[in-house]
Amino acid sequence: MKVPDNILFSIFQEQDARIRKNLSDKTLEISTGRKYQGISEDPPATYNVLDLKKEIAQLSQYSKNRLFADTSLSYIDLNLGKIEDSLNLLYAKTVQTKNQILQPNQLVAIGELFSSTLRSLLDRANDQLGGNYIFGGASLTQKPFDENTLEYKASKESFKVWLSDNYKVDALLRGDETFGLNVSISNAKFSSPDTNFTTGGTLNIKVGATNISIIYSNTQSLKDLVDFINSNYSNLLSAKVSQNPDGTYSLMLMPVDVSKDISVSDTSGGDFDTGATDFYSPNVLQAVKRIGDKLSGAMYPDDSDLMLLQRAFERISFRRSQVGSLLSQVKNLQPTQESLEDNLNKQKSDIEDADLSQSIMDYTRYKLAYEALMRIIADQKDMSILRYLK
Structure with a gap:
């Protein structure tokens, strides 16, 4: 039975539109690498992607905070190590001085050693990293220790950064706690x-x-x-x-x-x-100054001076051990955060990224189907589709 031309043309138009749309969709998939081009195509999937993007952005900020904490705590640990070395040197020199018979000018010369070491310690106590004072706590840009009185002037709160939704660490320390002596x-x-x-x-x-x-x-x-x-x-x-x-x-x-x-x-x-x-x-700086002033006045150090220097060293070592513990926790978070970021990105990719090999196969299949449709129409009318359309 002969198929009427108008029915044949209607079938052609319907199939042509469907195959053309599939070809267009697959072409867009291949060019963008995404399954969905708009929220209307799959609203639940789009909302899931938006939630994942929010989580990834938050995790990225936590990772930046971790890197900041890692850098600042590592630098603080380095400074505290140098301060330990200086206090050790002063303690050894004080023991030596206490057990020797020295002339007044020799005691004054040792007092000068204390003064120069104190200046170095003050520089470290007022040191900065990236424009922020590492021992200024939450003050950030306020110099922690007064250069004349050696008193702490900055914030009474440490500067904390969040490393997860429920965990934060001290990244910049309070100088009054770090250098404070329990004497x-x-x-x-x-x-x-x-x-x-x-x-x-x-x-x-x-x-x-x-x-x-x-x-x-x-x-x-x-x-x-x-x-x-x-x-x-x-x-x-x-x-x-x-x-x-x-x-x-x-x-x-x-x-x-x-x-x-x-x-x-x-x-x-x-x-x-x-x-x-x-x-x-007194704080560590004031303790060093107290002993240095005695020596500069040609006075011998006594047992209390040795006890004071020993406690200064012990307190700095104690604070450094606390920093080391924090630093270890911060460093241990890195693989956890990186693994979580990989998982979130994979979930996001699984939802929105197209399978390119499958998309190319689908595109090829639709293209062959379109060519087959053209041949069928031409065979039915015994003419090319272009002639038919004329």
Whole structure:
């Protein structure tokens, strides 16, 4: 039976449009490498891709934060290592000086060594990385330590960065914590360690979470009080008579545990009650200056100076170990973040990326189908499709 021309042409138009669309879609797939060209083609898949892109962008920011933390903590660790070396040198020089008979000018020369080392330590304490002070905490651009008083002036909070949705680390440290010493020195000064106190009183001492009350009387001297503390509280405290740069004497107290803080006060009206801050805690820089000032004044260092330098070294080592622990955690995150990023990118690729080999095969199949359609129409009418269309 002969197929009417209008029906044949209608079939041709329908098949021609379908095959042409398939060819166009596959051509676009091959050229862009994507399965879907718009949200309307597959809304759920498009929304999944958008969510994955958001996760990938967030993970990329976490990776940048990790790299920043890795760089800054590595630089901090390097600086603390150099500070340890300097304190070790000063300690060895102080031991040597204490055990030698030296002329005043020789003591002054050693004092100059302390002064030059102090300048180097101050430079490291005020060092910057990328324009940010590494020991300035959250202040970032405020110089941490005053060059004259050596007091800490920057933020009381460390600068933290997020490395995941629920984990953040200190990337720039607080200088007051890093260089702070758990040593207390009395503001009350005495002309001699052997002279009895004028007025007795009570020292209120807190070491970590432990509170101690020590009563002293006007029948005791500074040396007697030191002996009493060392005899009865040696498991918690170490006490020394400390000669000040002006030649007077003060009480120095230090916890046995390098990690525990100490605070001391006297509100009893005794000789240690100065009406303001009864005891102060020097930082590492101020401790070095204190000993250097004594030497520059041609004074010999004493046991309290050795204890002070030893504690300065121990505290810096303690802080450096904390930095090392943080740095290890940060570095261990790298393979985890990289693996997660690969997985997210693969999920995104599986959804939106076309299988090029399959797309090329489909394109070839549609092209052959189109050519076959043309031949069928031509055979049915015994003429070329171009002649038919005319």
